[in-house]
Amino acid sequence: MADVRINRRVQIPEHELEFRASRSGGPGGQGVNTTSSKIELRFDVDASASLSDRDKQLIHERLGNRITDDGVFILQSSEQRSQHQNRDAAVSRFQALISEAIQPPKRRRKTRPTRASKERRLKAKRIRSEKKELRKPPPTP
Numbered sequence: 317m318a319d320v321r322i323n324r325r326v327q328i329p330e331h332e333l334e335f336r337a338s339r340s341g342g343p344g345g346q347g348v349n350t351t352s353s354k355i356e357l358r359f360d361v362d363a364s365a366s367l368s369d370r371d372k373q374l375i376h377e378r379l380g381n382r383i384t385d386d387g388v389f390i391l392q393s394s395e396q397r398s399q400h401q402n403r404d405a406a407v408s409r410f411q412a413l414i415s416e417a418i419q420p421p422k423r424r425r426k427t428r429p430t431r432a433s434k435e436r437r438l439k440a441k442r443i444r445s446e447k448k449e450l451r452k453p454p455p456t457p
Contacts (some may be wrong), residue, residue: 320407323414326339328366329421333410335403354394356409362387371418378417428430 328432337352361367361375361383376383383389391413393406428446 320411322411322418326366326371326414326418328359328364328414331426332359332364332366335406337399353397353399353401353402354392355399355406357393359391359410360387361387361389367418367421369407374420375414375417379413382387382413 319329320333321327334357336356336358338354338356339352340354361372364372367375375389376387379389382391391406391410393402393409395405396402
């Protein structure tokens with residue numbers, strides 16, 4: 317496996333990723349107790365030389381629930397029956413999560429309500445007001 321390409325400007329070298337294999341849980345017959353097919357991908361965000369400080373900050377903000385106190389991002393994959401397929405699945409999920417996390421936030425563009433929307437809002441308020449006015453008992457003379 318070569319470098320993991322996140323987007324056009326970010327590539328993470330393979331040596332920064334650590335893979336651990338363990339036994340998968342759940343049903344699966346006799347093979348589940350003997351094969352280590354579950355893969356745990358570990359990536360030290362803070363020690364990575366391929367990420368900028370801004371990227372690291374965004375990853376911590378957006379993926380904080382997957383990052384340990386030591387700054388290690390952990391991702392597990394055990395959907396497939398083979399270790400190789402789980403490794404590929406973990407890498408592709410890792411690419412997608414990191415790519416989405418380092419996207420710069422979109423700037424909010426200020427907008428103003430249109431005249432028609434203001435008029436619709438005021439008309440709806442008038443109708444609601446009249447409806448509630450009709451619920452009141454008639455005034456006593």
